[in-house]
Amino acid sequence: MIPEIHxxxxxxxxxxxxxxxxxxxxxxxxxxxxxxxxxKFKVLKNLKLRRLNVLTDLIxxxxxxxxxxxxxxxxxxxxxxxx
Numbered sequence: 047m048i049p050e051i052h053x054x055x056x057x058x059x060x061x062x063x064x065x066x067x068x069x070x071x072x073x074x075x076x077x078x079x080x081x082x083x084x085x086k087f088k089v090l091k092n093l094k095l096r097r098l099n100v101l102t103d104l105i106x107x108x109x110x111x112x113x114x115x116x117x118x119x120x121x122x123x124x125x126x127x128x129x
Contacts, residue, residue, distance in 0.1 A: 058122045070126030082111035
């Protein structure tokens with residue numbers, strides 16, 4: 047199991063039900079640059095490119111996050127906030 051992609055073990059609706067049953071408020075993953083940067087970090091980490099440098103700085107987070115989303119449908123999965 048790769049921790050960064052553990053969310054893929056759950057269907058979006060099942061994860062949403064689990065969040066609500068646990069007392070969390072279900073929400074959508076935010077569509078903002080901050081989330082794109084998190085995805086960029088995790089993709090680079092899985093590619094064993096953990097250290098930031100000039101080359102990794104040149105990689106734009108937005109298209110990288112969009113490509114990852116097309117592959118594993120991250121934005122279909124809900125996130126939970128304390129109710």
